[in-house]
Amino acid sequence: MSPPLGINLGSVTDAGQEPRWLDQDEMRAWRNYVTGAAMLEDRLHRELQTGHGLSLADYELMVRLSEQPGGRMRMSQLAEDVASSKSRVSHQVARMEREGLLARRECQDDGRGVLAELTPKGLEALKTAAPTHVDGVREHIIDLLTPQEQEVLAKVFDRVITHLRSLDG
């Protein structure tokens, strides 16, 4: 077993205004989540990379575009949806454009802003990779959970999303 867990640095921080360190149960929840989420992301990424030469980040970006009418979306909205910075998404989209998966277009509505658009090659890559990804999501998390646990997961992260959106809004 590893020593007292991660985030609690009560033993080493300066005395004075002690923050409310996590108790044992809270720490177990947080630590398992952080480790499990990182391992899960890494696994799903490697499955897409090995099977289809796609990164998980590229896959998720293309999924979001595929859900939009015409497979296109404003870059700023895209950045918000994948919880990434505009500059990071901008680099990612530029690279994916060079790979032929996406194209960038000017937004015709108002002349401002740029749209990212899924190309036929991008849609094809997504279609080919999707069965691999859904199999991984089932095997590595969804099918390991009871319907009740799935419901808790949905509720908990819905609350996190609502809370975080309220901070940015």
Next chain:
Amino acid sequence: MSPPLGINLGSVTDAGQEPRWLDQDEMRAWRNYVTGAAMLEDRLHRELQTGHGLSLADYELMVRLSEQPGGRMRMSQLAEDVASSKSRVSHQVARMEREGLLARRECQDDGRGVLAELTPKGLEALKTAAPTHVDGVREHIIDLLTPQEQEVLAKVFDRVITHLRSLDG
């Protein structure tokens, strides 16, 4: 509302061997988790970056070292613990060494392998940043959950970890 959610590409994939697409409840659990986890990571990262000039990835790596005797750990173990590739961790450690947060040492046990070791400056950076991080973890997830929900989160990701370790083992 957004159109039918993300991972389900039943409408666009080739017919034939249909994978088991997620049903509505499974999709809601998966989608909320993916989005919430990305937003949470982004928020905690920005809080550390703004407040202390540290990335979340650097913080998590230093936490793991701080838990070890002498604040040191084999690079290969470190990569496993943060669910990252050896080459990515190797670059990260080299950069952090240049910043004075870590030092690399030869492993004395067997002459093979390299250890990463937290420097006094690294430990100081960690101590300074820890209260910010624990406040964020409480505010953005832990304090939003009931004890029962925390317990489900702990159990669910413990199962994910055990499952994923069994695949690599």
